[in-house]
Amino acid sequence: MDMLLMGLCMTFIGLAVTAMAFVAATRPQSSTPAVQAELPAATVAPARFFSDSVAPPIPVQPLVPIEVLLYQIENHVRLEQAAAESFVAFPTQALLHRKTTSSFVN
Amino acid sequence: MAYELLNGLSPSEVDQVLALGTRVTVPSGGSLFRLGDPADRLFLTERGRIRLTLPMLVRGREEDILIEEKLPGETVGWSALVPPYRFTLSATTPLETEVIALTREALCAFCDSSPAVGYKIGMNLAILVGQRLQLVQTMWLREMQRTIELKAAGVGEHR
Numbered sequence: 001m002d003m004l005l006m007g008l009c010m011t012f013i014g015l016a017v018t019a020m021a022f023v024a025a026t027r028p029q030s031s032t033p034a035v036q037a038e039l040p041a042a043t044v045a046p047a048r049f050f051s052d053s054v055a056p057p058i059p060v061q062p063l064v065p066i067e068v069l070l071y072q073i074e075n076h077v078r079l080e081q082a083a084a085e086s087f088v089a090f091p092t093q094a095l096l097h098r099k100t101t102s103s104f105v106n
Numbered sequence: 107m108a109y110e111l112l113n114g115l116s117p118s119e120v121d122q123v124l125a126l127g128t129r130v131t132v133p134s135g136g137s138l139f140r141l142g143d144p145a146d147r148l149f150l151t152e153r154g155r156i157r158l159t160l161p162m163l164v165r166g167r168e169e170d171i172l173i174e175e176k177l178p179g180e181t182v183g184w185s186a187l188v189p190p191y192r193f194t195l196s197a198t199t200p201l202e203t204e205v206i207a208l209t210r211e212a213l214c215a216f217c218d219s220s221p222a223v224g225y226k227i228g229m230n231l232a233i234l235v236g237q238r239l240q241l242v243q244t245m246w247l248r249e250m251q252r253t254i255e256l257k258a259a260g261v262g263e264h265r
Contacts, residue, residue: 063165066164066165069164069165070164070169073162073164073171074172077171077172077173078172080248080249081174081241081245083244083248084241084244084245085241087244088237088241088244096244096247096248097248
């Protein structure tokens with residue numbers, strides 16, 4: 001009786017191992033790419049080594065009419081020329097880098 | 107009328123130089139010369155105003171951008187006395203303007219015959235050229251400084 005039970009157990013164990021090997025051998029191959037496809041989604045965030053700050057988006061400024069822009073450029077040139085004349089008349093570092101009220105650069 | 111190119115000349119010398127020239131009236135919105143034109147005459151501004159401009163691309167369109175304005179008594183077109191004798195700016199008149207045009211040939215011949223007057227005119231010309239150089243140099247340096255500050259602030263850089 002003991003020998004019969006032991007043989008039965010061995011048969012079940014062998015059957016179970018065979019079944020697991022079969023399932024493993026016949027598993028569909030598409031499951032692996034599915035896992036890989038998810039990987040890029042996990043790496044969307046860029047690596048940041050020294051800073052967690054993100055560059056702010058550059059605000060899109062509405063285009064001014066070309067006539068206004070040309071006026072701003074002309075006014076800028078006049079102000080820059082006046083600033084340059086001040087420097088040439090009395091050269092100092094402060095006058096060289098004196099800011100103007102030009103709306104073109106401010 | 108005091109002409110900067112004729113500074114230091116006696117009234118009779120001024121008259122002699124002006125007699126070499128031709129009075130030209132340019133209507134409002136007219137052009138005295140264009141960038142790249144052969145420069146064989148310089149101009150003494152008698153009345154009105156002259157805009158000196160350079161072409162610049164603004165939003166893909168070529169526009170004449172003001173570089174300098176000349177008023178009565180001031181000199182325009184000294185490229186006529188400096189090789190390669192080509193205008194390096196364009197000159198237009200926003201209002202009716204009268205100038206005295208002096209040809210290089212006539213002016214140089216007069217200076218050859220009157221070296222003392224030629225020396226004074228040469229010195230005045232050196233002052234004009236020197237002032238332009240100092241102004242442009244200063245304006246260029248200020249623009250460079252602005253560019254450096256923008257670069258340091260990271261404006262316009264992509265990461």
